[in-house]
Amino acid sequence: MSTELSAQAIVDNLAAVHQQIEQSAKRAGRDPAEITLVAVSKTKPMAAIEAAYAAGQRDFGENRLEELWEKVEAAQRLGLKEIRWHMIGTIQSRKTNLVMGPFALIHSVDRLKIAQRLSRDATAAECVLSVLLEVNVSGEESKHGFTAESVRACAAELFALPALQIKGLMTMAPFVAEAEETRPVFRALRQLRDELHEQQPSARLPHLSMGMTNDFP
Template sequence: MATTQTDTSVDTNTPVDIAANLAQVRQRMVAAARRAGRDPAEVTLVAVSKTHPLEAIRAAWAAGQRDFGENRLEELWEKVEAARDAGLSDIRWHLIGTIQSRKTRQAVGPFVLIHSVDRVKIARRLSRDALEAGQVLDVLLEVNVSGEETKRGFAPDELLAEAPGMLQLPGIRIRGLMTMAPLVDDPEEARPVFRGLRELRDQLRARCPEGDWYHLSMGMTNDFEVAIEEGATLVRVGSAIFGARQA
């Protein structure tokens, strides 16, 4: 299924630009869902606000955006507190970056979803730390569908073997899968990766029906339309909304 490329460049990061960019991204999401015969309401936009200031988040919030994603735990906690102080208390924060094993305790917090559980060790440590804090964490298992050495995550066969055990861990609730496609010029080249994650999810549903395998977090600024066509329920979009990443 071919996808029409849309120019995602932006001029500045003023609130007007962010609102317009959000509107354009949402329109593209709706069109992609309809091309695939899906209900657009099945797909949640996670605005990736990493390195961008609170003013940018406030502008997106004012335009109706509520789900925001951050890569680094330190930056995420700073923004959680700053947003709360600014009255943006209804933001739903997503942790989308790699979690170091020594920092799992920091990942226990007011986050709606952790997208990046990339190995059994992290799942076990999150389970331990969540139990100590009296919380249950909703998490996604990160899968290296493309097999790239530079990517983190479970290999598909490894996940099929490890999933039953991880489903038994207290303190965490597995809600689905996440993947990152290779950076390519043509988003169609990412389609096999997204399709592979969906097919893996279907295998897990058959093998581990006790699990909740609803979510597929896949697709970013360059390829989110293809991801939606292949079944994404969460897309992580940054530069198409906020412009170039700030240092």
């Protein structure tokens, strides 16, 4: 029996998620339009992406560069011209050249070496990459990312890299039973973003990527 969702189920789920986002934003005094829902499409077939696209979803996240590029090409063939692709997986240093492309945002710049290589490759390709710095706020050994201290220490170097536009920060909280337990991690990331903005006043850091796989099961 197939475990893939039907097109109607995808439509219904998207509507429910957007309703939750709107309610949460209003409780926090935020404009729901400021929040971007990235649908994680890794391992999902193009039929599911088509269904979500037909329902109005435009931002999709992939964690493997090879699969991402296959879907970029498939989406072009299918006429899904308004998709904004997000790279959410770890980028290996030997594969930074594969990130040169029409990506809305790269969420996983997890160390200075990767930032430097992306800058080098983007400069050579005469393109500009929009990226987020991945920060391991929780300190878990299983997580990738800068520490808060290392981001502060090399902020000037990071923001000076050519062909990179640092748009904000990303983190992954621990997988815990109670959602409230993740709030200190997310709060710490926002505070770090504010610190970096003070340290680098010319930098615009509008994005915080803090979505989790089990947010909307």
